[in-house]
Amino acid sequence: MVEIxxxxxxxxxxxxxxxxxxxxxxxxxxxxxxxxxxEQFEILPGPIYARAFLKNYAKYLNIDPNEITDAFKQKQGGxxxxxxxxxxxxxxxxxxEKIAKKKPAAxxxxxxxxxIAAVLLIAAVVVSLVYGGKGLWSNYIATKGVQQIEEQTATxxxxxxxxxxxxxxxxxxxxxxxxxxxxDRCWVLVTVDEKEEFQGELSTGESKSFTGKxxxxxxxxxxxxxxxxxxxxxxxxxxxxxDVVEREFKAPAVQ
Numbered sequence: 087m088v089e090i091x092x093x094x095x096x097x098x099x100x101x102x103x104x105x106x107x108x109x110x111x112x113x114x115x116x117x118x119x120x121x122x123x124x125e126q127f128e129i130l131p132g133p134i135y136a137r138a139f140l141k142n143y144a145k146y147l148n149i150d151p152n153e154i155t156d157a158f159k160q161k162q163g164g165x166x167x168x169x170x171x172x173x174x175x176x177x178x179x180x181x182x183e184k185i186a187k188k189k190p191a192a193x194x195x196x197x198x199x200x201x202i203a204a205v206l207l208i209a210a211v212v213v214s215l216v217y218g219g220k221g222l223w224s225n226y227i228a229t230k231g232v233q234q235i236e237e238q239t240a241t242x243x244x245x246x247x248x249x250x251x252x253x254x255x256x257x258x259x260x261x262x263x264x265x266x267x268x269x270d271r272c273w274v275l276v277t278v279d280e281k282e283e284f285q286g287e288l289s290t291g292e293s294k295s296f297t298g299k300x301x302x303x304x305x306x307x308x309x310x311x312x313x314x315x316x317x318x319x320x321x322x323x324x325x326x327x328x329d330v331v332e333r334e335f336k337a338p339a340v341q
Contacts, residue, residue: 090140092123093154108146112143112146113333132275132285135307260298261298262296262298263296265306265312266312266313267291267292272309274287274304278301279298301335301336304334308328314333
């Protein structure tokens with residue numbers, strides 16, 4: 087039986103590479119690289135990721151990936167638990183054009199009180215002009231409209247600051263990540279502020295949103311079918327179909 091860990095480590099050393107070099111090139115975190123070489127597979131998120139990381143690592147070292155994954159399966163007793171999550175090819179090609187058509191509703195900003203006050207003022211002026219300034223009612227409307235605007239301008243809420251909009255809060259003091267599965271299925275692991283928030287499989291049409299104060303770390307088992315949005319801005323796909331991609335997103339204040 088192939089000694090997986092020694093095979094990978096020897097190939098890495100033969101190429102004069104450090105674990106840091108491998109992490110930079112493959113985007114597999116150093117602690118997972120070391121776990122693969124020491125065959126401590128329980129450190130990884132699950133069997134599907136262990137096999138995917140082994141496959142990618144073997145390809146990077148020019149080792150037959152089937153040799154490594156077959157050995158891994160034998161070490162697991164030939165169990166097929168990870169085969170249940172093998173990702174099948176999508177029936178249709180995914181294009182960025184479909185993604186562009188999706189407009190997040192969160193971008194719509196609520197009408198501000200200043201806009202409402204301006205409308206009231208304009209209405210008051212129109213009434214005043216129509217009636218030539220005659221009548222107590224027209225005078226009352228014009229006077230009341232101006233008075234309300236002056237009071238709101240002189241003493242705004244929140245000590246002179248505008249009401250915060252949700253999007254601004256995210257951009258200034260946190261990070262938000264949206265995951266939209268546009269085709270097929272994908273195994274996902276999400277950690278928010280160093281705490282595991284979600285681990286499971288998402289299928290076509292399913293979406294998940296996560297908000298963190300400092301950072302959000304994600305692992306996608308099939309990056310080519312998941313659209314990723316950071317703070318409402320689409321990043322498209324982080325990889326191709328079948329790619330296991332790991333990415334960390336930090337809040338602006340933390341970067």
